[in-house]
Amino acid sequence: MIEINAPIRTERLVLRPFTAADEADMLAFESRPDVARYLFNEPRTPEGNARELAVRQEQTALRAEGDTLLLAVDLEGTVIGYTLLTWLSEQHRQGEFGYVLHPGHGGRGLATEAAREMLRLGFEELGLHRVIGRCDPRNEASARLMGRLGMRQEAHFVESEIFKGAWGGELHFAMLAREWEAAGRPN
Numbered sequence: 001m002i003e004i005n006a007p008i009r010t011e012r013l014v015l016r017p018f019t020a021a022d023e024a025d026m027l028a029f030e031s032r033p034d035v036a037r038y039l040f041n042e043p044r045t046p047e048g049n050a051r052e053l054a055v056r057q058e059q060t061a062l063r064a065e066g067d068t069l070l071l072a073v074d075l076e077g078t079v080i081g082y083t084l085l086t087w088l089s090e091q092h093r094q095g096e097f098g099y100v101l102h103p104g105h106g107g108r109g110l111a112t113e114a115a116r117e118m119l120r121l122g123f124e125e126l127g128l129h130r131v132i133g134r135c136d137p138r139n140e141a142s143a144r145l146m147g148r149l150g151m152r153q154e155a156h157f158v159e160s161e162i163f164k165g166a167w168g169g170e171l172h173f174a175m176l177a178r179e180w181e182a183a184g185r186p187n
């Protein structure tokens with residue numbers, strides 16, 4: 001089990017639960033079409049953003065499989081994105097992570113830094129055996145990020161789902177606990 005009771009500090013970031021005060025920062029990236037392009041949601045309206053914020057404020061712990069821990073990525077007091085870890089299976093010790101960053105802060109390794117911490121939590125705190133990440137094959141920045149973390153591409157599903165009204169595929173990346181240990185917290 002993981003419960004976030006205090007902010008997590010990485011080299012440049014603070015990862016912490018969302019609060020009601022984050023609404024405007026969150027809308028600044030959640031409303032952008034370029035951010036939503038390869039996500040299952042559409043760009044959020046202020047109303048939809050507020051509803052989603054209420055959900056995120058509760059996603060502060062992994063107590064049982066199916067739970068999602070979702071943390072705001074805070075850079076010097078501004079929320080510039082989020083990162084998450086879902087506990088897929090207790091029996092099989094599997095998890096899935098994800099990340100979103102305001103494009104205005106891209107290209108500096110900040111999303112990688114936040115996502116790496118979710119891998120650490122999954123492997124070192126929750127004791128997961130394997131963590132996966134999925135992305136649209138056209139989402140090259142996301143695929144590069146997972147490669148940068150040392151994850152292996154395990155699959156490329158072709159036209160496996162209808163995504164935003166058209167056939168879409170999916171890349172699956174994964175890392176095992178022993179690969180995490182061997183890499184020594186890869187950059």
Ligand SMILES: CC(C)(COP(=O)(O)OP(=O)(O)OC[C@H]1O[C@@H](n2cnc3c(N)ncnc32)[C@H](O)[C@@H]1OP(=O)(O)O)[C@@H](O)C(=O)NCCC(=O)NCCS
Binds near residue numbers: 035038106134144
């Ligand atoms: C996916 C996403 C987070 C990637 O953003 P990003 O800016 O490429 O990722 P990072 O912040 O980790 O930055 C990495 C880039 O900074 C560069 N970089 C600079 N300094 C760096 C450092 N200290 N450490 C690592 N990378 C660094 C890297 O080389 C890389 O550039 P490249 O991909 O052109 O080689 C972002 O595009 C996004 O949020 N998209 C919308 C939401 C989304 O699709 N999420 C993923 C769903 S699967």
